Amino acid sequence: MPKLTTNSRILIYGFAREGASTLKFLRHQGLKQKIFVTDDREIEIWDEQFKRVYATDQNLEFIQNPDVQNKDSASFDAIILTPGKSKWRLPAELWPILTNQTAIFLDKFPHQTIGVTGTKGKSTTSTLIFEMLRAAGKNALLIGNIGKPPLDYYQDVKPNTIIVFELSSHQLSLVSTSPHVAVLLNVFPEHLDYYPSLKDYVSAKANITKFQTQSDNLIYNSNDQNISAIARQSPAKQYPITSSRIRQVTDWETSLPGNFNKLNIAAAFEAVKIFGVTPEIARDVVKNFKPLEHRLELVGTFQGITFYNDSISTIPEATIAALDTLSDRVQTLFVGGFDRGVGFGKLAKRIVQSPVENLILFPTTGPKIWREIQKLNWQAKETYLTYETSEMKSAVNFAFEVTAPGKIALLSPASPSFNLFKDYADRGKQFKGWVVKLGKKPNK
DSSP states (O other), X not given: OOOOOTTOOEXXXXXXXXXXXXXXXXXXXXXOSOEEEEOSSOGGGSOHHHHHHHHHOTTEEEOOHHHHHHOOTTSOSEEEEOTTSOGGGSOGGGGGGEEEHHHHHHHHOXXXXXXEXXXXXXXXXXXXXXXXXXXXXOOEEEEEXXXXXXXXXXGGOOTTOEEEEEOOHHHHTTOSOOOSEEEXXXXXXXXXXXXXXXXXXXXXXXXXXXXXXXXXXXXXXXXXXXXXXXXXXXXXXXXXXXXXXXXXXXXXXXXXXXXHHXXXXXXXXXXXXXXXXXXXXXXXXXXXXXXXXXXSEEEEEETTEEXXXXXXXXXXXXXXXXXXXXXXXXXXXXXXXXXXXXXXHHHHHHHHHSOOOEEEEOTXXXXXXXXXXXXXXXXXXXXXXXXXXXXXXXXXXXXXXXXXXXXXXXXXXXXXXXXXXSSHHHHHHHHHHHXXXXXXXXXX
């Protein structure tokens, strides 16, 4: 990892929430020299809060993004990437001087950290671990991909703090240190617009255990072939989450829906057992745990129709799991969004096998999913009512028109949101807002 000293020429690549957080950290660490920032966007279109940060720091210099592409490694001593910036879009000559917040944080606190990653389930699992530790009286801190830039909490870590770090593949891609406890849930094809190949994506995930030693711990889903292959290369003490381990928590009372959440619960319990948390404490946390927003979230029943917000489902496997969980009551399904190049054959097959009758198709992938369905069902045009739209209001209005009372309308897009919405949270909030507005008074 490149050194960050008072003599270092430092570039922050990406200046939004985490970029501003990085600048604050560097200044707090006593680095008062000129620091350079760049972003894909011109300063004029930055959010006002980041414009203010830029305007008030007199030792900050903005450089045009194209200049970065042409710089050789001698121009900077360190480039700190934000998670949305891919190293594969920069010259390979710059890679040795690249780092990020996660690498900086883990380099300082590896032995106090429980790291959690997976294509899906990492937020719920991380939060479960955090709540179980807190219930056991531990000094726990939840940071990372859950919306908490790690360097914002650097000064809060005490010797007895147990850090629960939700880790995305982007955050892991530049680390050279692994956490003391690593939790690996699953790997499905995703972010294929960010990585050159699926192999590179899996390799980034593998960094969570790559640098572990025999004194560290790896908790992993043994039913996932990609994860099991990673585990075979790890020197850490291993705790496989097998089907039998998952069955041990199936009778735990919980409002978390779906079999996939049984894996999350089992993995969380396995992690906290290392820190002495008892089954009684863990069970009580699971019993009282509320599902996180946008994750098979029950919006309510309006005009007799039950609406679920599963906006976090950005891959086909997540939508398949949602259909499996809600069973035969889903009559209307909202799908589609940004195209990352993943295939939709398995999702189309699951939809054809389901009682879904109405499909609301968001661009760009909505029509692609529809074409896959038509390949499997030559009478698809007679079987399904379809509605293509880019607007959430009209989509929800269509759902009210075609969904029968007693049935479910499910937003589970199987795709990212960036072409139409700010992010998955914005998509979910718009969905919930229009359901409430158009449904008027909830019928509960």
